[in-house]
Amino acid sequence: MNPKRPKILLATGLSSSIGTALVAGLSSEKSPWRIISTRRSPMHAEANAMGSVEWLDLDLRRPSEEVLTTLEDALADRGVEGVDGVVHLAGVVYSDRFKATTLGEWRDTMAVNLDGAMVLMKVVSHRLRAGTSVVLVGSVDAKMASDLGPAAAYGASKAGLAGLARHLAAEWGGQGVRVNVVAPGALRAGAGPQDAEAMEQVAKRCLLGRLGRADEVADVIRFLLGQASSYVTGAVIPVDGGLGLRY
Numbered sequence: 001m002n003p004k005r006p007k008i009l010l011a012t013g014l015s016s017s018i019g020t021a022l023v024a025g026l027s028s029e030k031s032p033w034r035i036i037s038t039r040r041s042p043m044h045a046e047a048n049a050m051g052s053v054e055w056l057d058l059d060l061r062r063p064s065e066e067v068l069t070t071l072e073d074a075l076a077d078r079g080v081e082g083v084d085g086v087v088h089l090a091g092v093v094y095s096d097r098f099k100a101t102t103l104g105e106w107r108d109t110m111a112v113n114l115d116g117a118m119v120l121m122k123v124v125s126h127r128l129r130a131g132t133s134v135v136l137v138g139s140v141d142a143k144m145a146s147d148l149g150p151a152a153a154y155g156a157s158k159a160g161l162a163g164l165a166r167h168l169a170a171e172w173g174g175q176g177v178r179v180n181v182v183a184p185g186a187l188r189a190g191a192g193p194q195d196a197e198a199m200e201q202v203a204k205r206c207l208l209g210r211l212g213r214a215d216e217v218a219d220v221i222r223f224l225l226g227q228a229s230s231y232v233t234g235a236v237i238p239v240d241g242g243l244g245l246r247y
């Protein structure tokens with residue numbers, strides 16, 4: 001790679017709590033990143049404050065050929081021919097149990113969490129370089145269920161991301177491209193447990209006895225984006241304080 005060229009990160013959902021922490025961490029790195037991310041709307045206060053990010057306004061709830069074309073055109077307009085890092089962070093969660101889950105909630109969850117990753121993978125598939133690192137943000141809910149956690153639609157969408165990552169790791173490994181999943185547990189931020197009682201109960205179930213912070217997840221994403229993880233691919237890495245190990 002030309003050492004003078006900034007590395008390019010293409011992401012969804014950097015306006016999220018984890019995304020905000022990721023941008024802060026990447027901005028402190030020695031070699032600079034040019035950061036481009038989709039977001040649903042320009043209204044998110046934290047996102048508006050992240051002046052270094054180039055935002056592409058794109059609602060991922062209705063993935064279509066048109067959405068793909070919009071994203072392709074936006075990247076072409078910005079002269080993005082290759083990417084060094086890719087992160088899918090956009091996600092929605094509904095807490096309704098299955099009986100109360102509507103088809104609309106199911107579709108939105110699948111669309112943003114899983115189809116959104118597909119859209120992102122499509123546009124990067126012809127912009128990969130040897131060394132490109134792809135990180136999909138899944139969840140501990142892909143492999144375990146809890147009366148305190150999100151419901152089936154969320155778990156199913158996040159399990160889909162793990163399958164997608166393994167298959168792309170196999171397809172793209174020969175080009176020197178790595179694809180991994182970071183699976184957060186419960187954070188005291190963003191889509192984490194919303195009320196104090198649930199927070200306390202989930203914290204007790206973590207081996208570390210506390211909920212996680214957004215920057216603790218962002219640090220693992222940064223590790224996967226960087227050279228220090230050059231031999232890691234097809235992995236699902238829990239960042240859950242041991243929540244996934246509690247019997």
Ligand SMILES: NC(=O)c1ccc[n+]([C@@H]2O[C@H](COP(=O)([O-])OP(=O)(O)OC[C@H]3O[C@@H](n4cnc5c(N)ncnc54)[C@H](OP(=O)(O)O)[C@@H]3O)[C@@H](O)[C@H]2O)c1
Pocket residue numbers: 012013014015016017018019038039040041042044047058059060061088089090091092093112137138139140183184185186187188189190191192193214
């Ligand atoms: N927080 C946790 O405890 C936790 C635990 C496990 C996994 N995760 C996963 O980690 C990721 C980030 O979580 P977070 O808690 O930091 O998220 P968050 O703060 O709730 O933010 C959600 C993100 O998803 C984007 N988004 C939502 N609906 C969208 C749509 N229709 N189209 C495009 N973008 C959309 C939002 O964009 P706008 O700002 O534009 O609305 C925002 O960037 C998610 O995938 C989540 O499932 C979080």
